[in-house]
Amino acid sequence: MRRFLSRKGRFSLRQSKSGTRSASKDFYLGLPATNQNWPEAFGFRLGGTGPSYILSVVEGSSAYLAGLQPGDQVVDIEGQDVTNLSTPALIALAQTLKTVPPSIGVVSRIEQIDITPGPDGRFGFTIVGDSPLMVEDCMPNGPAGRSGLKAGDYVMEVNGIPVQTS
Structure with a gap:
């Protein structure tokens, strides 16, 4: 801390x-x-x-x-x-x-992970909330799950751009 x-x-x-x-x-x-x-x-x-x-x-x-x-x-x-x-x-x-x-x-519990979309173009997770966005569900065998993303994680930025909702 x-x-x-x-x-x-x-x-x-x-x-x-x-x-x-x-x-x-x-x-x-x-x-x-x-x-x-x-x-x-x-x-x-x-x-x-x-x-x-x-x-x-x-x-x-x-x-x-x-x-x-x-x-x-x-x-x-x-x-x-x-x-x-x-x-x-x-x-x-x-x-x-x-x-x-x-x-x-x-x-600080930040980890950077790279997720490549699956053949269907999807990443295999859903998000909820506003700031920050929370991963609500993540398919363990989907692209995001294999990259280490889990339900309850927060998404702070995508491709170097901070995530904000309006």
């Missing part, structure tokens, strides 16, 4: 798959005085119905400098578990907190 966006800068504890940890350097961020427009005022957007995910990060923003990445799952805010909160509920909670900006914990 990574922690981001403390007032002084960032506190980040990264854990690699091998279990080694490295602490990141602190730096000063010019930040808004309140959480009124969180998360946009800090340079990122959220989506999801519980859990919530980072959908986009503005290059050069405090979120960008802190290392937040599209696809990161928000797991806690100021030490409070938020894995089951919808995005509107998470934003409402963050905007009530006194710490500016609130410290958030995220985990």
